[in-house]
Amino acid sequence: MNYSLNINISPADLSNILANGYNVIVYNITDNGTPVVWVAFSPMSSNRVVWDNNYSVYASTTTIVQGAQVMMMAYTQASPQQQYTFGAGSFSEAPMAGLGSTQYGLAYTGAMGPAMTMGLAKQANVNGMQASATPVNALNITGNGAPSVTGYQNKVYVALGRYNTGTIASLPAIGCYGNFDTTTQLTMNYQGGNFVVV
Numbered sequence: 001m002n003y004s005l006n007i008n009i010s011p012a013d014l015s016n017i018l019a020n021g022y023n024v025i026v027y028n029i030t031d032n033g034t035p036v037v038w039v040a041f042s043p044m045s046s047n048r049v050v051w052d053n054n055y056s057v058y059a060s061t062t063t064i065v066q067g068a069q070v071m072m073m074a075y076t077q078a079s080p081q082q083q084y085t086f087g088a089g090s091f092s093e094a095p096m097a098g099l100g101s102t103q104y105g106l107a108y109t110g111a112m113g114p115a116m117t118m119g120l121a122k123q124a125n126v127n128g129m130q131a132s133a134t135p136v137n138a139l140n141i142t143g144n145g146a147p148s149v150t151g152y153q154n155k156v157y158v159a160l161g162r163y164n165t166g167t168i169a170s171l172p173a174i175g176c177y178g179n180f181d182t183t184t185q186l187t188m189n190y191q192g193g194n195f196v197v198v
Contacts, residue, residue, distance in 0.1 A: 006187040007047040022160040029155040033137035037167045039124050050125040055151045056133045059086040060117040070135045070166045087111040103148045110143025134165050154180035158195050
């Protein structure tokens, strides 16, 4: 299933956004881990972000601190209800009891140090340009931890910011939450300094 987010910005607002160096930033919501800017782009007056149900899992040596950009050293296409264990540069996969239909298990062998940054990643198409998979969250996984994370491909958060794709950043206080529970397409307008669902 594909989801489509349409974002419309008036000419006057667009001029102000570009003059101030802001990007439109999109977060894909998860239940665990630090938020990571999933998509960031310099907007046009009419914008479209499209994605599907698929997630990848990734591993990174990036330290989880505000403003850091997560550099994925390895990632692999993931299926729910599986545990993905990272060790020696690659992932192994095995069923994990107790995981729900949108949950993924993460584990680390400790082969490359005491901890590894891991999380979910996914692809997006932005204004007709297909992007590679980028992180949506970040967790510090130690050699004896095996957390699960739930991906909500139907929930997004949109705001303006001076962040790039893959940046570890808190959800801004001013933004708009988009819920696709009853639809696969949503339109937001930028007006009065905020994004609003129309």
